[in-house]
Structure formats: structure tokens, C-alpha cells
Amino acid sequence: GDSVTQMEGPVTLSEEAFLTINCTYTATGYPSLFWYVQYPGEGLQLLLKATKADDKGSNKGFEATYRKETTSFHLEKGSVQVSDSAVYFCALSTNSGGSNYKLTFGKGTLLTVNP
Amino acid sequence: DAGVIQSPRHEVTEMGQEVTLRCKPISGHNSLFWYRQTMMRGLELLIYFNNNVPIDDSGMPEDRFSAKMPNASFSTLKIQPSEPRDSAVYFCASSLGQGIAQFFGPGTRLTVL
Numbered sequence: 001g002d003s004v005t006q007m008e009g010p011v012t013l014s015e016e017a018f019l020t021i022n023c024t025y026t027a028t029g030y031p032s033l034f035w036y037v038q039y040p041g042e043g044l045q046l047l048l049k050a051t052k053a054d055d056k057g058s059n060k061g062f063e064a065t066y067r068k069e070t071t072s073f074h075l076e077k078g079s080v081q082v083s084d085s086a087v088y089f090c091a092l093s094t095n096s097g098g099s100n101y102k103l104t105f106g107k108g109t110l111l112t113v114n115p
Numbered sequence: 116d117a118g119v120i121q122s123p124r125h126e127v128t129e130m131g132q133e134v135t136l137r138c139k140p141i142s143g144h145n146s147l148f149w150y151r152q153t154m155m156r157g158l159e160l161l162i163y164f165n166n167n168v169p170i171d172d173s174g175m176p177e178d179r180f181s182a183k184m185p186n187a188s189f190s191t192l193k194i195q196p197s198e199p200r201d202s203a204v205y206f207c208a209s210s211l212g213q214g215i216a217q218f219f220g221p222g223t224r225l226t227v228l
Binding site for chain 2: 044093101102
């Protein structure tokens, strides 16, 4: 079945450090890929997405490129801020029959950025 | 624009009581999803609806859980009877169209004593 594997956390960085959170997936067909972010006490928010191979999703300084050959969608940011501290979820969207789609999430990676 | 609305935001109840969680999706969205999040199991999809019809309820843990979507603007998730192991944050999400990103509500934090 479909699955998403993302790097185990927690990840602790100093402000302005470079961030990479690895994500790989297994899916039949051609999934859409997403990164969601969850700030403390809140619901998940869409951070960025990519719908086909070689697409790059970007938002708020974060980027991820859909790599079909390596089945990966790694999240990167060049210079993290304290406000980026949150849990990050990688997810894929696949067809579950007819016109029905659902998301499969990774387990989440907790990022803490220290000043 | 109003996002996904969930109520209540917090619920504390005693074991054996019935609990009803409510969700109003974003207007115009045709898919609705219920998730449960715990530290141990992470984020789990419980059930989802497309055009008010339940499509996949394989994630519903047991018969104590039930969900309905009587119309396009309202859904409920009911637990009867509740147990302490049901304590979690329950999220509702909605989306429009195929393969499109889901928008999450703020969640309901349920504590069963």
C-alpha cells in the first residue's frame, strides 16, 4: 500500500541554520505530494505541494522538489527562524477508487529552532 | 474566509458517556475527512466522505465510533460509549476536487477520564 517515510525527529537547530527534512514515499500511480506544518496547539496547515515529477513547491522560504526517480520530496529551508519551530508532516495524495482521493501522512518531524 | 470549523474545542467527559464532535467544512468543498492524532499513533484517518457519502471507514477503530454527514455543511463524529483510550485530538478536514490539498480545522481535544 501507499506509505510515507520521513526522518525521525526531533531536529534541533540554531537560528539561521540550514534545514533538511527527508521524506520518501511508496505509491502506485502518480501521487501528489505535500508538506504540512502544525504549530503547537493548532491544526495542520498546508505548507507547499507538488503535483508532478520535477515540480518544486515553495512557500515562506521552504522548498521541496518532487523527485520521481528517487521517490523523494525532501523539505529544505536555507535559514530557519525561531518561528519555524513546529511539527512537519510529509504526505501524499492517491486515488482510492473512482474520483476519491485521500492523504497518507508520515509520522511527523518535530523541529525546534533556538535563538 | 471562514476555514473549517470544529466544536467543541475541548471536551472532558467520563468513561461511558456519549461524545459528539462537530465539523463544518469550508463552503463548496465536497470531501470531508475525520482524523485522530495521538502521541503513540500519530495522525490516523478515521473516515472520509465525498459528496456527503461515506467512502472509506476502514480507519474507524470499532463500533463505538460512528460518523454522519447529513448535508454538505455539517458532519458529526460520535463515540458511544467513550473510553479513556479514546483521548486524543480529533481533526476534521475538507477539500475540493481530486488530489487537492486538505484544509484542517483547529481540532477538538478530547479527554475521557
